[in-house]
Amino acid sequence: MSxxxxxxxxxxxxxxxxxLVATLxxxxxxxxxxxxTTGGGEVSIWSDxxxxxxxxxSLVVSALGALGATALGLPLALLCARIKIPxxxxxxxxxxxxxxxxxxxxxxxxxxxxxxxGVLRLLLADLGLPAPSIYGAFxxxxxxxxxxxxxxxxxxxxxxxxxxxxxxEAARSLGATGWRxxxxxxxxxxxxxxxxxxxxxxxxxxANFGTPMVxxxxxxxxxxxxxxxxxxxxxxTQPDAAAxxxxxxxxxxxxxxxxxxxxxxxxxxxxxxxxxxxxxxLPGWRGRLAAFAAWGIVLGxxxxxxxxxxxxxxxxxxxxxxxxVGLGSYRAVLHGVSRAIGNSLVYSLLAAIAIxxxxxxxxxxxxxxxxxxxxxxxxxxxxPYLVPGLVLGIGFxxxxxxxxxxxxxxxxxxxxxxxIRRLPYAVRANTAILAQLDVQVEEAAKSLGASPIRAFFRxxxxxxxxxxxxxxxxxxxxxxxxxSATIVLYEGGTVTMPVQIYHQVMDGALGPAGALSTLLxxxxxxxxxxxxxVRAERV
Amino acid sequence: MTDAVGLVLExxxxxxxxxxxxxxVDLTVRPGEFFTLLGPSGCGKTTLLRVVAGFxxxxxxTVSLGGNDLAGVPPHKRDxxxxxxxxxxxxxxxxxxxxxxxxxxxxLGRAEREEQVRLSLARVRLSDLGERAPSELSxxxxxxxxxxxxxxxxxxxxxxxxxxxxxxAKLRLTMREEIRALQQADGTTTIYVTHDQEEAxxxxxxxxxxxxxxxxxxxxxxxxYRRPTTIFVAGFVGQISWVPxxxxxxxxxxxxxxxxxxxxxxLVSERPSGPALExxxxxxxxxxxxxxxxxxxxxxxxxxxxxxRPDPTRWAVAGESEGEGALKVGSSVWVxxxxxxxxxxxxxxxRLG
Ligand SMILES: Nc1ncnc2c1ncn2[C@@H]1O[C@H](COP(=O)(O)OP(=O)(O)OP(=O)(O)O)[C@@H](O)[C@H]1O
Ligand SMILES: [Mg+2]
Numbered sequence: 001m002s003x004x005x006x007x008x009x010x011x012x013x014x015x016x017x018x019x020l021v022a023t024l025x026x027x028x029x030x031x032x033x034x035x036x037t038t039g040g041g042e043v044s045i046w047s048d049x050x051x052x053x054x055x056x057x058s059l060v061v062s063a064l065g066a067l068g069a070t071a072l073g074l075p076l077a078l079l080c081a082r083i084k085i086p087x088x089x090x091x092x093x094x095x096x097x098x099x100x101x102x103x104x105x106x107x108x109x110x111x112x113x114x115x116x117x118g119v120l121r122l123l124l125a126d127l128g129l130p131a132p133s134i135y136g137a138f139x140x141x142x143x144x145x146x147x148x149x150x151x152x153x154x155x156x157x158x159x160x161x162x163x164x165x166x167x168x169e170a171a172r173s174l175g176a177t178g179w180r181x182x183x184x185x186x187x188x189x190x191x192x193x194x195x196x197x198x199x200x201x202x203x204x205x206x207a208n209f210g211t212p213m214v215x216x217x218x219x220x221x222x223x224x225x226x227x228x229x230x231x232x233x234x235x236x237t238q239p240d241a242a243a244x245x246x247x248x249x250x251x252x253x254x255x256x257x258x259x260x261x262x263x264x265x266x267x268x269x270x271x272x273x274x275x276x277x278x279x280x281x282l283p284g285w286r287g288r289l290a291a292f293a294a295w296g297i298v299l300g301x302x303x304x305x306x307x308x309x310x311x312x313x314x315x316x317x318x319x320x321x322x323x324x325v326g327l328g329s330y331r332a333v334l335h336g337v338s339r340a341i342g343n344s345l346v347y348s349l350l351a352a353i354a355i356x357x358x359x360x361x362x363x364x365x366x367x368x369x370x371x372x373x374x375x376x377x378x379x380x381x382x383x384p385y386l387v388p389g390l391v392l393g394i395g396f397x398x399x400x401x402x403x404x405x406x407x408x409x410x411x412x413x414x415x416x417x418x419x420i421r422r423l424p425y426a427v428r429a430n431t432a433i434l435a436q437l438d439v440q441v442e443e444a445a446k447s448l449g450a451s452p453i454r455a456f457f458r459x460x461x462x463x464x465x466x467x468x469x470x471x472x473x474x475x476x477x478x479x480x481x482x483x484s485a486t487i488v489l490y491e492g493g494t495v496t497m498p499v500q501i502y503h504q505v506m507d508g509a510l511g512p513a514g515a516l517s518t519l520l521x522x523x524x525x526x527x528x529x530x531x532x533x534v535r536a537e538r539v
Numbered sequence: 540m541t542d543a544v545g546l547v548l549e550x551x552x553x554x555x556x557x558x559x560x561x562x563x564v565d566l567t568v569r570p571g572e573f574f575t576l577l578g579p580s581g582c583g584k585t586t587l588l589r590v591v592a593g594f595x596x597x598x599x600x601t602v603s604l605g606g607n608d609l610a611g612v613p614p615h616k617r618d619x620x621x622x623x624x625x626x627x628x629x630x631x632x633x634x635x636x637x638x639x640x641x642x643x644x645x646x647l648g649r650a651e652r653e654e655q656v657r658l659s660l661a662r663v664r665l666s667d668l669g670e671r672a673p674s675e676l677s678x679x680x681x682x683x684x685x686x687x688x689x690x691x692x693x694x695x696x697x698x699x700x701x702x703x704x705x706x707x708a709k710l711r712l713t714m715r716e717e718i719r720a721l722q723q724a725d726g727t728t729t730i731y732v733t734h735d736q737e738e739a740x741x742x743x744x745x746x747x748x749x750x751x752x753x754x755x756x757x758x759x760x761x762x763x764y765r766r767p768t769t770i771f772v773a774g775f776v777g778q779i780s781w782v783p784x785x786x787x788x789x790x791x792x793x794x795x796x797x798x799x800x801x802x803x804x805x806l807v808s809e810r811p812s813g814p815a816l817e818x819x820x821x822x823x824x825x826x827x828x829x830x831x832x833x834x835x836x837x838x839x840x841x842x843x844x845x846x847x848r849p850d851p852t853r854w855a856v857a858g859e860s861e862g863e864g865a866l867k868v869g870s871s872v873w874v875x876x877x878x879x880x881x882x883x884x885x886x887x888x889x890r891l892g
Contacts, residue, residue, distance in 0.1 A: 166627035169594055172614045173621040174692060175644030184640070188631040275625065 009453045010369040014377060017362045021380050024420040028395025029250075029387065035398055036243035046244065054225040055248065058206060061140045061221060065205040066198045068145025072297050073152025073197065078182075079294045080153075081160035084281045086291055091298050092154075093528055098301045099150035100474070100524055102481030102498055104210030105517045106143045108505050109304030110134045111214070112311050112514075117320065119307075139215040144205040146301040151204075152197035159193035160186070165277040192264035199260040200385075203253045207388030209484035210498070214505055222249050223390050223484065230394055230488060239398065246391040253386040305521060312518040316511030329511035333519075336512065339493075340500040341519070347411045347496065348479035351418035355426050356472035360464060362423070363430025364456055378431075381424040389484030392417060397488055411494045414486055418479035426471035433467040434460070470531045477527045481520060544606045545570045545728060546591065546696060551600035553586055553752075560586040561597070562752035568696075571726040573719065577739040578749030579775065584732045587749070588698050591730065593617050605695060615644070620689030620727075622699040626681045628673035634684050635660070635669035641692040659687040662721060679710045686718070690727065697722075697729045703738070711735075715742050736776045740764060748772045766882075768890045773798050773882055780804075780842040782816070782881075790814050790876060794883030794891050801845035805875040806832060806866075814876040818842070820868050823854070830854060834874055842874055 076095075080088055098106075113120040114134035121131040132138055163186075171185040187194070209223040216224055222245055230242035282290055312329055315322045333341075362381075366374040384392075396417060400408050407413055437460065450458055461468075483498040490499055497516055504513035546568040553561040560583045568574045576584045589595040591602060593614035602609045609617060628637050635656050642652045660666050663683035673681055682702055689697055702718070703711045719742040722729050733739050739746050740760040748755045748763065748771070756763060756772045767773035779798040784791035791797055810817070818836035830846040846854075855867035866872065883891045 164625055164627060166623040166625050167629065169592075169614075170621060170623060170627040170629075170688075171640070172594075173592060173617075173619060174641030174688070175615040176640070177613065177615050180644065184643075185629060189629075191631070 008369070009451075010365045011373075013361050013365040014369065014373050016358075017365065017377050018373075020358070020420065020423075021377065024416055025380070025383055025387075025392075028392060028399040029383070031399035032243045032246050032391060032395045035240050036247045038240075048241070050220065050225065051245065051248075054220045054222050054245070057137070057219060058221040058223075058249075059252070061137055061144065061212070062202050062205040064137075064141045065144025065148060066202040068141055069148040069201040070152050070194075070198055072145060072149035072301065074156060074194065076149070076153045076294055076297045077156035077160060078186075079290050080279065081157045081277070082279055083287065083290045084279045085294045088279075088294075089532075091294060093532055094302055095150040095153055095298050096528055097521075097525055098147060098298070098305070100477050100481070100528065101147070101305055102210075102483070102501075102517070102520050102524070103147065103208055104214050104483060104498070104502060104505070105308060105521065106147050106304055107139070107211040107214040108501070108513060108517060109308045110139055110143060111505070112307050112510070113304060114139070135215055135217045136219045140212050140219070140221075143211045143215065144201070144208065146304070148201035148204055149297075149301060151200045152194065155193040155197035155200075156190050159190040161276055161278075163189060163277045164275050166275070168277070195260045195264045199256055202256050203386065206249060206253060206256075207390070207484065209388070209390050209487070210502060213502070222252075223388060226390055226394065227487070230397075239394075242394060243398070246388075246394055249388050249391060250386055253388075257386065308514055309518045309521065312511070312514035314511070314514075316509075319508030319510055321510065329515035333512045333515045337495075337497075337500050337516070340495045340497050340516075343411060343494055344480050344497040347414045347418065347494075348476050348482075350411075350415045351422070351479040352472045352476035354415070354419045355422050355475035356468050358419070359423060359426025359430055359471050359475075360461065360468045363427045363434060364460065364464075366427065367431045367434040368456075378427075381427055384421050384424045389417075389421060389482065389486075390488065392421065393485035393488040396485070408489075409491055409494075413489055414482075414494060414496070417485045417489065418475075418482055421482070421485065422475040422478050426468075426475055429467055429471045430464060433464055437463055466534045469534050473527045473531050473534075477524050480523060545572070545604075546730070547601075547603045548587075548591070549601045551587070551590060551597045551602065553583075553590060553595060553597050559752050561590070564600070564752070564754055566747060566754065566757070568728060568730060570728050573722050573729050573731065573742060573744045575731045575733060575739045575743035575746045576749060577733060577736060577746050577776070580734060582749045583752040584734070584749060585700055586752075588700050588730065588732055591696070592619055592621055592698055618692075618695045620692060620694035620697045622682070622685050622689050622697065622702045624701045624704055626673070626678075626685045626705075628681055628684055628688075630673055632673075633669065634665065634671050634673065634676070637673065637684055638669075638688045638691050640688060645692065655691055659691040662690070662724075663687045663717075678706050679714055682706065682714065683717075686721070690721075690725075695728065697727045698732075699729065700732045701734070702731075704733075704735075711738070718742065740776070748775060750775070766890070770798075770884055770888045773884075778843050779882065780840075782836075782840060782842070782876075783838075786816065786836075786838060786840070787814055787876065790880050791883060792880075792891070793885060795886040796884055797880065798882040798884070799842070799876065800882075801831060801843040802847070803877045803881060804842060804844040806834070806844050806846060807873045807875050808866075810873055811875045813878050816840075816842070816874045816876070818872060818874060820866060820870045820872055823866075823868060825849075834872060836874070844874060 079085060080091070085091060111134060112118060114131055115121070118131070118134070124131040134142075167185060167189065168181065171181045176184050207223065209227065212219065212221045212224050213227070220228075226242045226245040226249070229238045229245065231237065281287065311321070313325045313327070315324045315326050315328055362377075366378050396413060400413070481498055482496075483502060486496055486499055487502065490496060497520055501513050501516045501520070504510075504516070546566070548564055548566040551561055551564040552559070564587060576587060578584055586595060590597050593609065593612060604617065604619070629640065632640065638656045638659050639652050642655055647655065656669070657666070660669055663686055665680060665683055665687065668676065668680065673684065676684065682705075685702070699718075703714050706714060715738055718731075731739075731743065740763070743760055745757060745759055746763050747757045750771050756768045758766075763772065763776055767776065773779045778801050780801070781796050781798050783796050784794055787797060807815075816836045818834040818840075820832055821835045821841065822833040824831045828847065830849040832844045832846060834842045834844060836842060853865055855865040880892070885891055
């Protein structure tokens with residue numbers, strides 16, 4: 001590690017990382033902050049009552065969404081971690097699909113179920129029952145809960161499985177059973193992961209733009225308020241007010257992160273044991289009940305998505321479904337908006353390739369070249385977790401107004417936004433993998449005469465490949481479904497599938513919206529299957 | 540307590556898939572006794588302990604404590620304290636809260652609880668560390684907290700599964716003395732699991748030697764070592780060298796082979812008057828307090844002989860000697876056998892006499 005910096009290739013990689021973060025993250029955010037503090041419009045946003053309302057709404061739906069996600073995800077995690085559930089691999093994959101499905105497709109699905117013409121509403125009406133309105137806070141919370149429960153589920157289950165079984169046995173032998181053991185031992189032990197999952201759910205709900213846009217109507221939250229202020233759809237544009245709202249969102253997300261760190265960090269509960277608690281087979285009716293409950297949660301959360309798929313084959317005429325089934329919607333989509341499909345594929349693929357490549361290099365540089373520079377970069381890469389896509393999009397518009405047209409007017413800007421938003425996830429995944437890989441493999445390669453970079457490519461990278469591929473695929477999945485940054489950055493020629501679906505839903509073109517959503521879901525599902533295959537091959 | 544009964548196991552069997560982990564175990568542990576389960580890895584010690592604790596349900600047989608059948612009694616109603624190999628301290632609670640855990644479940648009032656915690660921590664000499672987190676303690680301290688936590692509930696029976704195996708050798712020695720002293724002080728009936736025979740011999744009132752899910756022998760350390768009743772026990776506890784009957788007809792009697800402990804044999808240079816075998820020194824290992832000499836006897840037999848307080852003029856260890864004609868690898872020697880006859884076993888593996 002004492003090689004002079006100019007001879008150390010990892011130093012160049014870190015420099016590249018800093019360059020990316022500075023231009024694609026810090027510069028746009030600085031512009032947002034500048035605009036918010038010095039914009040000086042006629043009326044300050046801070047005294048505008050609509051901000052207070054939107055703030056309250058955002059806090060309410062995000063908090064309730066996170067709680068709803070916990071209500072679904074925590075029991076599911078307890079069931080799957082402690083009891084053998086049939087086909088639990090498939091269950092996990094389907095839960096992941098709920099999480100990674102394009103954010104507003106769920107919202108659209110609930111319109112199909114509970115909107116004015118919703119099947120469920122009509123069904124309930126036939127029974128003489130009133131159906132709740134899907135528009136407003138209720139619908140938004142439902143969509144958030146069913147979309148973000150896998151975050152709580154996956155993180156908490158991991159922690160539950162990693163627990164030393166002796167801990168629960170000790171609690172039992174000391175007299176704590178059932179609920180008491182859960183509350184006194186099991187839950188405190190998984191609190192870091194549980195609260196981490198809840199935090200992610202809260203932050204993602206807070207940043208979610210598509211769902212409240214589709215379902216909110218008059219129920220304005222911070223992202224929709226910022227969007228309305230920033231674009232001219234409602235009245236005169238107020239970029240400084242929008243920037244103020246953006247700052248507020250980042251502030252809330254940061255506070256939430258701080259709160260979670262405080263709650264979970266007071267006492268280290270890292271288990272040093274190598275033993276893990278395996279799920280037990282539970283025979284008889286109790287086992288069947290457990291399986292029923294676990295699958296019920298996942299299938300229940302999946303139902304709206306399945307509804308979208310099913311309805312995409314129905315005949316439509318504008319906002320109404322007509323009798324009969326067919327491929328009319330798909331024909332309309334392929335003829336009418338093939339450009340959106342093409343754009344989405346190209347941009348997301350380019351972003352995924354960049355994410356894979358840069359994620360591996362930066363992950364390695366951060367993990368292998370420990371020092372202040374890599375630590376700070378690692379910290380900066382936390383930012384995209386906290387910055388809503390809409391905020392970053394607005395930051396790009398503000399920061400690159402005078403950038404050349406080939407950048408702002410083309411798909412390049414979208415590729416870069418997708419890259420910087422998802423790169424941190426890939427970097428994190430790679431540092432985690434590298435931390436487990438034996439440094440000695442690389443050292444052996446160096447002792448055999450390979451230069452540091454060559455040692456990395458020849459000895460370490462092959463071991464990382466499955467993780468890198470998985471990261472790239474997940475990056476692709478999230479890029480192809482990205483709406484909140486794209487919506488402020490796209491131009492006529494660079495429209496993408498999510499933007500197209502959004503406009504179709506708003507225009508009431510239910511058929512094409514369903515068909516496009518189904519294509520998007522199909523792509524997501526296929527990508528997840530690929531990841532699963534890669535993972536299976538590794539073990 | 541309906542004393543004088545203790546823990547009684549009758550014909551306990553446990554099977555995992557097609558592996559018979561316990562193959563009919565009968566056992567009685569007397570009240571106040573320090574009872575050790577000793578056996579090689581995988582012989583079923585932990586399984587037996589978990590059956591007693593109630594974490595595994597036996598496929599057959601009965602377990603009773605203080606005269607009460609434990610079938611169907613869940614672990615938390617058994618009044619049995621557990622000490623784990625991995626300590627299993629609750630990392631989210633401090634030391635005092637760990638010790639208080641079972642007392643809270645028993646609904647003790649705050650004052651009573653604090654008093655009990657104070658007493659328990661004092662007993663394991665950790666009075667000052669009540670507010671530490673488990674991760675801030677050394678391994679030995681953590682295990683003492685584990686013991687205090689188990690004892691705080693005043694269990695009828697204390698189960699310890701290899702509690703010292705995560706500690707270094709020195710600490711193991713002092714900790715085992717401490718555990719023994721604690722148990723002697725309050726007389727809690729204790730079952731202790733180990734695969735370290737020396738540990739078992741040092742601290743137990745009685746030992747049960749297990750092999751492949753069966754009890755081979757139950758007895759005091761003295762009996763187990765001095766009068767092993769099966770060939771397995773003779774070989775597992777301490778060292779033993781086997782001599783076929785035809786080589787020592789004068790000693791063997793009806794036995795098919797006779798075993799000798801290293802300290803029961805003596806090396807002499809001249810043929811002694813009693814029973815003896817002639818051979819060559821094949822290996823000398825020096826461990827400080829004693830010399831262990833391996834002697835090759837005709838017939839491909841090899842005997843281990845211990846020489847305590849070895850005479851430096853008589854031995855050449857690692858080429859060093861202080862005397863002329865000292866014994867070294869290759870020297871011819873006589874191994875003198877004890878007149879009382881060693882450990883004779885018949886062809887079926889049963890001990891004679
Ligand atoms: N839950 C289980 N499922 C299947 N087999 C098991 C289970 N628990 C124990 N066994 C098997 O039963 C046998 C006895 O195991 P046990 O843990 O009781 O051994 P042990 O005497 O405690 O060994 P050690 O000294 O290594 O701890 C082993 O062969 C083990 O593989
Ligand atoms: Mg064991």
